Amino acid sequence: MSVDTATVRRIAHLSRIAVKDEEVAHLQTELNAILDFVEQLRGIDVEGIEPMTSVMPMQLKKRQDEVTDGFVADEIVANAPRREDHFFVVPKVVE
């Protein structure tokens, strides 16, 4: 399978990464090189094989449903590029 330039643009948009027009052709070549490489898997018989979902077989841990952390709003917003009080500031989303 290989990707065309329209697909490259669509993937970039889904990835929320801006690409310039002059980058598209190069990206297409690189992505296709990687996709060619992973193409080798197509010949493997995976009929009836379960996909791996847990690296080490173990039960997911449970804990008491109680508050163990919080009330640290100052710390949470401390690294924000733009903030006001305890809010993250973003460009206008709702018209």
Next chain:
Amino acid sequence: MSELTQLTLAEARDALKARKLSARELTDAHLAAVEAARPLNTFLKETPDRAREMAKASDERLVREEGGPLEGLPLGIKDLYCTEGVETTAASRILQNFVPPYESTVTSQLWRDGAVMLGKLNLDEFAMGSSNETSAYGPVVSPWRRSGSDAKLVPGGSSGGSAAAVAARLCLGATATDTGGSIRQPAAFTGTVGIKPTYGRCSRWGIVAFASSLDQAGPITRTVRDAAIMLRSMAGSDPKDSTSVDRAVPDYEAAIGRSIKGKKIGIPKEYRLDGMSGEIEALWQSGIAWLRGAGAEIVDISLPHTKQALPAYYIVAPAEASSNLARYDGVRYGLRVPGKDVVEMYEKTRAEGFGREVRRRIMIGTYVLSAGYYDAYYLRAQKVRTLIKRDFEEAFGKGVDAILTPATPSAAFAIGEKGSADPVEMYLNDIFTVTVNMAGLPGIAVPGGIDKDGLPLGLQLIGRPFDEEMLFSLAQVIEEAAPKMPWPERWW
């Protein structure tokens, strides 16, 4: 160069305990070495004030004979581990100036045990790379050079800063992480020891995530014993990481020197690649001879899906990365590039904040997870992963105690030499290491020889889940038997 920086971690520990040496002296010697080694670009951030403060506290505890297992020992920390109050960048522009308000579990355990932090070490951006060339803050230069050449070599990656700093004697040991070979490959390139423990052995909490089902923390050190000492402090279960395993942490150091008589060592025929260099083959044969000489039994085994591990990895790892790295959106931390609306702000921020390799992997991951392609790529890769794991289980089921392979297909290469035209060329570096991550197993790289240019070559041992002790016992046999290689003399 001060003699104090020539000590191994174990020697320094014993000298501190015997009060032949103070933590302050040891730290000062290392801080001076770090400062003098800036041309290698190993440290992204030096923290000398904090180091001296920690050393002072260590000396006080040592006087009271209350020192922990790592008391007063200066370490470097890969800049993927969040350190409270100290900038943590993952070598990415997108996390420039990010100051975590918390400490990763693994580093907090190192400080609990008395270690001293010298600073934060360079790496490939978000740990994506095999040469440390994708760092937004420039490549790391290996302290090693080919004989008769001053070409700058890569230290490997992604833990290139960690491996180079340890080989250059800037720190006694360093933390590292391994998603596809990022501890073992740089260790092999720099003549150091690196262990990726079993998945779940160390907590991933507070370590910047790359591919969560593959990432594991581990140490890089100059000796097998030093790695055993460091891993004991790094390992352990953590309520904050639900994949960390509830299992007591053994005294790994006690495994050093244990007899390996009668242990069964598997030699997988699929690791004998077409066109593999004679030097790598000879290295492998030496490893076999050393283990046999110490009483181990060598058996041929087959791991039929070895060849599929790397392509499956380049589906699974980018898929998980594309999801993990969605959090870098210019809102909560890091870089923000303004846009006319929120989507444009995201797109510009991520285009400018991520480097080429990271952008490429996010896009591949997004593609293989996208509607219509999920089954063909991601689901198939996860099934192949089950097959890879099953291969190992069958070998271990037949009584094999560990598996011996080369760590890398070649010695270190020069900066700029690989991967510029085709990203896959760089990916092939991890061909021997990536199976271990796919199956969640422990693997250790240990120096085994030198190539024709005088550069180190490493062997890899792969163990049963949670049998790191076996790896330490076997690796130490190889370490003893292998030709001794002097550390590179200071040219920087």
